[in-house]
Amino acid sequence: MAEIMYIVIPCYNEEEMLPITAKELMKKMDALKAQGRIDGKSKVMFVDDGSKDKTWQIIRQLHSLSDMFTGVKLSRNKGHQNALLAGLMTAKDYADIIVSMDADLQDDINAVDGFLDKRAEGCDIVYGVRSSREKDTAFKRNTAQAYYKILEKMGVEITYNHADYRLMSKRAVEALGEFEEVNLFLRGIVPMVGFKSDIVTYVRNERVAGESKYPLKKMIAFAVEGITSLSVKPIRFITFLGILVFLISLIMLIYFLVTWAAGDTVRGWASTITSVWAIGGLQLLAIGIIGEYIGKIYLETKARPKYIIETNLEENQ
């Protein structure tokens, strides 16, 4: 039986883009419905992230034009990730499966067919992965690639070249809702949900209209968020640095003792320098150890679910 699919789209000042996006999605949804791949009650849900332009008026217009379009409006601008989460949490009450995508159609909407194929194979989460980033600027491409590598080093489980274009089942979104953290980096949290998942590759396009809502400043903030909300490894680095500096001070001490024995020293210098390094190293080490505990507290305060049950035979009788 075909499932009810909601497509959730966060929109921030997208008045130029929305009419085009709506038209394309209407075609796509109609086709999918005609093929019987999705239920007739499937919809596109726009989330207005506190836009300052006519975005909300356009969403209301679309809604009055067709049942296929619906929307929610946030009380103010909360950023892409929060807007997306708001949409997912609202849509899960009406839908069986939820696809998230950007308003600018940079992600090929035809990849949804692939998503649905994977869903039919029993996947709860399907990640859209860009097969090439030729259409992105060289700067964005290179920084993004370097960033994925850093995240990997920090022990963050993340799908390479996957942004927030994905399909999730109702139960996967419900499980995601149990992650109570305020610092949101969805593409790092979704893999923690588990369940059977797969990827579908697609070619990423250029933004058709309007400008990127992610200027460099927001991009950097987002990147820092990704690391600090998912990894406590930077703290461990301080501990490592402390041990390293302390070891250097020991090596210096040995070196100075040897040169002293050889009778070649400046008075007072060796002891001063060695103690500067030794104390510095010990201080860094101490900060690192305190940091370890703060890291633990940090993870505790996130109150993440300790487990998510996929099947309970007691309930499935």
Ligand code: UDP
């Ligand atoms: N967006 C949002 N709130 C914001 C910034 C962006 O909801 O504060 C939405 C935006 O409307 C778009 C998506 O997030 O649908 C991705 O933004 P954009 O395409 O500008 O990012 P880029 O593709 O340049 O990384």
Ligand code: MG
């Ligand atoms: Mg974009």
